[in-house]
Amino acid sequence: MGLAAGPALGDGKPDTPAKLGDQRPVAADLAAGKAALTVSAEATQASAAIQSRILQHVRAKGTKYTFGAYADALTGKVVVETDAPSDVVDSLVGDNSKGLVEVRKQTATDDFTRRDDVPAFWGGSGITFAAPNGHCSAGYTVQNSAGTRFMVTAGHCFANGATAVTELGGRVVGVASGNGLPGQDMVLLGGQSYAPFVYVGGVDSSTGHHVASAANPIVGFNNYCHSGRTTGEHCGHTVSSITGTVCTSSGCKSPVIVYSGGTLPQGGDSGAPFYALSVSADDKHIRGHHIASSGTTRYAEMWSRVQARFGVSIVT
Incomplete structure (x- = not known):
């Protein structure tokens, strides 16, 4: 599951993450007869490490930059979407010599505003x-x-x-x-x-x-x-x-x-x-x-x- 973006990280919205429901695919999801896609253990581990570093960064530095990070089952890559400068991105991604991480320069936004706020x-x-x-x-x-x-x-x-x-x-x-x-x-x-x-x-x-x-x-x-x-x-x-x-x-x-x-x-x-x-x-x-x-x-x-x-x- 990818990270929530922007102010939703750290102590923003929501104050505590929602619990995940049953993650098993149901019949309707597999009606076409296709098997559920998976990602490699290496991509899963890399994604988890990057997400953890992003969370720590936002808790310490605030929401000046936005982030989205996930292991993409369609490409096998770890995707990081952010508007942070390259030095910040490099510190969060770490070693990418294998080309496992794809960085996309874009801004994540939230579906709330100061005039239509949500908890917290x-x-x-x-x-x-x-x-x-x-x-x-x-x-x-x-x-x-x-x-x-x-x-x-x-x-x-x-x-x-x-x-x-x-x-x-x-x-x-x-x-x-x-x-x-x-x-x-x-x-x-x-x-x-x-x-x-x-x-x-x-x-x-x-x-x-x-x-x-x-x-x-x-x-x-x-x-x-x-x-x-x-x-x-x-x-x-x-x-x-x-x-x-x-x-x-x-x-x-x-x-x-x-x-x-x-x-x-x-x-x-x-x-x-x-x-x-x-x-x-x-x-x-x-x-x-x-x-x-x-x-x-x-x-x-x-x-x-x-x-x-x-x-x-x-x-x-």
């Missing part, structure tokens, strides 16, 4: 609440002391007991609890599986990057990012304060992050993760989640307030 759910996806056409964005995954995982989002999106569903597919993302309003614009969504990834790229992206840590932002730093269902991922935000106050129809929140600059979040981006990039830009470092807008100024809840209210840690 990621931050930055589009989620819907009860009001007509009401949309917010998922934030990031946390866990309590018992190891139970939740998704953080903005409190003004979901009252306690409300059910959040995906924007397009209508899949249940979670049931809201612990709403911090008034005073703290945050809520937990629970009851489903959640992974330590946030969507990156555009509004129809199916690519996620790994969450590596969480902390409060630094005033004056000028390259923070957000990733939401309305505007997608954008960086270049500058934090001007972490002791701000913002008062909206849902009440006053203080202290909060104040930021501006770059392409800013818009309506529907509430709850979107607010983060810093790693040097390689593959890992994301959570600093909070977006909650409000005023002219060219934006406001976000800080990680430390989420951590303190819910007694949670970031899932990495």
Whole structure:
């Protein structure tokens, strides 16, 4: 069986691999009277080794590149389909002096997007609440002391007991609890599986990057990012304060992050993760989640307030 591609590797989708069913051919499969094809033991072993190395690579490096790998019974070759550069491919394929491995330069994509997410759910996806056409964005995954995982989002999106569903597919993302309003614009969504990834790229992206840590932002730093269902991922935000106050129809929140600059979040981006990039830009470092807008100024809840209210840690 080939590897799942792209973000499905590592701790992406699904969170645990599905069990294989009965692999014996049934009569309908062999109606033409042809025997089932097999591959050599050498190809089987080589394929298993390459798949194992790919899994280890993606768990360590994230989903910057996509991969598909399998032993092809039609050709007898081990096929590796990837958009990774040659040095990465060489390190994963290993010795190919016998020509057993065929590398195909192509990109594997997933049949889900940030607006039609599937478990295990990621931050930055589009989620819907009860009001007509009401949309917010998922934030990031946390866990309590018992190891139970939740998704953080903005409190003004979901009252306690409300059910959040995906924007397009209508899949249940979670049931809201612990709403911090008034005073703290945050809520937990629970009851489903959640992974330590946030969507990156555009509004129809199916690519996620790994969450590596969480902390409060630094005033004056000028390259923070957000990733939401309305505007997608954008960086270049500058934090001007972490002791701000913002008062909206849902009440006053203080202290909060104040930021501006770059392409800013818009309506529907509430709850979107607010983060810093790693040097390689593959890992994301959570600093909070977006909650409000005023002219060219934006406001976000800080990680430390989420951590303190819910007694949670970031899932990495």
